[in-house]
Amino acid sequence: MYNRELIRNISIIAHIDHGKTTLVDRFLDITGSVEHRRMKEQFMDSMDIERERGITIKSKPVKLNYRGNDGITYEINIIDTPGHVDFNYEVSRSLAACEGAILLVDASQGVEAQTVGNTYLAIENDLELIPVLNKIDIPNANIEETLAEIVDLIGYGKDHCLLASAKTGEGVKELLESVISKVPCPSGSLEASLKALIFDAIYDKYRGVVVHVRIFDGSVKAGDKIMMMSSKEVFEVIEVGYFLPQMTSTKVLNAGEVGYIIAVIKEVTSAKIGDTITSASNPISKPLPGYKEAKPMVYAGMFPGMPEYYDELRKALDKFKLNDAALDFQPENSPALGFGFRVGFLGLLHMDVVRERLEREFDITCILTAPNVVYRITESNGSVLEITNPASFPEPGEFARVEEPFVELSIITPSEYMGNLIGFVTTEKRGEFKAVENAGKNRVVMKFVAPLSEIMFDFFDRMKALSRGYASMDYDIIGYRESNLVKVTILVNRETVDSLSFITHVDKEYSTAKKVVDKLSELIPQHQFQIPIQAKSRGRIIARSDIKALRKDVLAKCYGGDVTRKMKLLEKQKEGKKRMREIGQVTIPQNAFLAILRIGEEEK
Secondary structure, three states, X not given: OOOHHHEEEEEXXXXXXXXXXXXXXXXXXXXXXXXXXXXXOOOOOOOHHHHHHOOOOOOOOEEEEEEOOOOOEEEEEEOOOOXXXXXXXXXXXXXXXXXXXXXXXXXXXXXXXXXXXHHHHHHHOOOEEEEEEEOOOOOOOOHHHHHHHHHHHHOOOHHHOEEOOOOOXXXXXXXXXXXXXXXXXXXXXXXXXXXXEEEEEEEEOOOEEEEEEEEEEOEEEOOOEEEEOOOOOEEEEEEEEEEOOOEEEEOEEEOOOEEEEEEOOOOHHHOOOOOXXXXXXXXXXXXXXXXXXXXXXXXXXXXEOOHHHHHHHHHHHHHHHHHOOOOEEEEEEEOOOEEEEEEEEOOHHHHHHHHHHHHHHHOOOEXXXXXXXXXXXXXOOOOEEEEOOHHHOOOOOOOXXXXXXXXXXXXXXXXXXHHHHHHHHHHHOOOEEEEEEEOOOOEEEEEEEEEHHHHOOOHHHHHHHHOOXXXXXXXXXXXXXEOOEEEEXXXXXXXXXXXXXXXXXXXXXXXXXXXXHHHHHHHOOOOOOOEEEEEEEOOEEEEEEEEOOOOOOOOOOOOOOOHHHHHHHHXXXXXXXXXXXXXXXXXXXXXXXXXXXXXOXXXX
């Protein structure tokens, strides 16, 4: 029976591997939402990659019917959030659909950078926060110190923080009671026109797009005509329902409730995350705030392992895009790798996940070139171009200025590693140190502004190495800034290989080019002729490394005799090598195309 006063909509904020999915498992156990024979660990993480890596990639909501200590049954909707900075926008939309949030912190690891970022998002959305210290059962749990960090972060007293163990179930029932008592019931009016927020959408091959929504005002049922406010597209609803956690149909979704809508929607791009749904016959005047288009920030070339699988790769990307509206791709041709695609991703984790899912779900082996960010070029006539491929970056003198995306970077670390990390970010990664704040006993939060391109390559690994694994990071994109950038083109056997071109800052032009040509000379196998590998920038060669030819001893058959006979054989070999170099084809192995990612390995 619908009663808005008994509904609670919450989200769980946690860093990767702090126990969020395990906590939801315990909620499902306590409320009996899943039959015991169907229950398994990490129940809400259905993808193999999610279970193996311990991260949530595709969030899933669930409705729990919980009988409280007062004997009343409450409806608790948990709107999950993805667990990585790449999916920050999806996290913000999930939080916008809630009235409260559980702030889950690992008692052994303390407050991490991503937790801080998402906590501020929750505070901006005016959510009621319930701080919880998880994993109190493990031997190295540092309860007092972690409590002090939570107090510093949100200003609550220690007595407001709950202690729990999602693994053993200790303190979980008390947490559910706290949700009922502290989180307010949703506002909204049944009589008002329909106003619903899309916080996620998935593609079902039998029913089309399934839209995950939170209803703010009004109600929706099968047969209603709904309109997407960003595109003005109109659809007819054929089914509505709840997540129990499996999809279960119902007659109507009312104000305050969370559920799904199935209309005749054929593409995920028609149901954009953050968009507002309203009634087609009686639309509201303005949408819910915060909507923006998901924009790829990182681009990479994607090519099939064998050229004949190009069509299979195209079909796989088409199918993948049905479930992931943030993915963007256009055909691309490379002289070295053949036909492929230029694919846009939200970030490096998103790129890694897409590649792995393509290989697992579609049995396609693909080659990814080194990723790059989107650069903005202002031409002499004032027109602005966005460059997603280094090969199309213009030469100096052909443009007025170039801009690259910058991020606000937060690093939380024990204070003894602070000097190392500041030096690393400011000298090696072109970062600008902004501020430092205390983050509890012996820990600090450092703020930097840095180019996105600099934190894409080997940043995370180097940060972990310099802090012995204790530092964590989070970043927000803050816009474009002008930079002095140049394109470095790689020539193999005097032929340009576009797929190996890269864009770098002028201060790093020579050092990076030298590392790349040296690395390529190690990765490209020897041929019958000498292969020069050169780096060219601003019209001149700035670095070179040679791969020596495979040698054959043509004098082995000479057992004495006139020296002119030996000279004649050597001259003949020399002429053959010269001719071979002119007509010979250099085979470049697949791993050479990721050489730019490996240039920092020797320094670590």
